[in-house]
Amino acid sequence: MRTGCLISLLLMCALAHAASFDCTQARTPQEKAICASPKLSAADEQMAAAYKNALSATSPAMVADVRADQRAWLGRLSLECPPGRVRFDQSMTDCLLQNYDARTKALHQLVQQKGGITFVWRSMFLMNREEPANDETGTESSSEFELIPGYGTLAVSWPQTNASTHEWRAWNKAIVAAAQRVASQNGAGQDGQWHADWAGEDDGDLTVEIGVVNQQLTTAFIDRWGWRGAHPWESSIQFNWLLKEQREIKPDDVFRQDSNWDELLVQRCIKILVKDLGQNYENSYAGPDKLPSVLHEIILDSKNWQISRKGLSIVFQDYAIAPRVLHPGPVTIPWADLKPYLQPTFLIPR
16 A cells, blocks of 8 residues: 555656646646646647747847747637637647647747847737628638637747847837738838737738848848638748848849849749740739739839849749749849849848
C-alpha cells in the first residue's frame, strides 16, 4: 500500500508539472486539456521555451509589446478552441495542438536580423461580428468553414525595429500604415489604430516579409489572404522604402527619365505572359488588345515592384491580368539587362 501511495504521489507531481504552468491551478477547459494530454503538455512546454528565447533576444524597449502580444494569443485560444463545436469538427485537443504548433513556429521567427538591423514581429487578432445569415429554411446558420462562428477574423503580424535613428523610426510608422492599408482594403483611417471591422466576414491572415535591407532601401512584401466560405482570395503590395528620403520609392529614383525603361518592361512582360497564358486567352480585364496599356499602368506603380538581388520583378495582383485560375507569376528582368536604364545613384541590391 505504501508503494501504491508513493507511485500515486509521484504521478500527481509529474502531472502538476507537465506543462509550462502549474496544473494544480488549471481552471479553463483549455488548461485542463493541456494538463490531461502528454502531447499538449509537451507542445505547451515547447511553446513556452520558444517564447522565453524570443524575449531574451528582444530589446528591452519592445519586451512589453511582445508580452502583450503573447497574452493576447493565449486569450484567444478559448475562442478558437472551445469545448464542443470546433472548425472542421476538430476536437479541442487537435485544435490546441494546431495552434500551439503555429505559435511556436512564429516565436522561432519573432526576432530576425537583416542587413545589421534587428526586426521584431508584432501581432494582432481582429474579430468582427458578422450580420446574421439565414439558410433556405429561414433559420440562422454559420458556415462550417468559419474559424470562429459568427465572426470574421484577421490574424495580423508585422515587423518593427528598435533602431534609434529617425530614419528607422519613420520606417516603423510607415510599415504599420502600409499594413493597415492592406488590412483595410485601402480604407485605413489616419488614427494609426487597428479596427475590428477590417476583418470583414472572412477568415484570413495578413503577413509582412522583409526583403532587401541596405543603406538606401528596405523592401517588404505585405500579403493578405483569406477565405470567403470555401473560396480563397488574396491582396498584396510590395513596400519599397527609401530610408534617407523617408518615403516609398518612385520610378525616377530607379530609372533615368526618357530612357524608355517602361517600354522595355512592357515588352518583356508581354513576351512571358503570352508564352505562359497563350495569345488569345479570354479575360475581361486584359485581353490581347488591352494587354500593353494594362501592363504599362501596372509597371508604373512601384507597389508592384519586387526588388531583389536577381533583378526587378513585376508582380501581378489577382485578376489584374488573368482569372485567378490562370494567375501568372512575377516577371523578373535581371539587373544586367536594366543597367543602361538605371539612375547612377541607385544601389543594385547585393
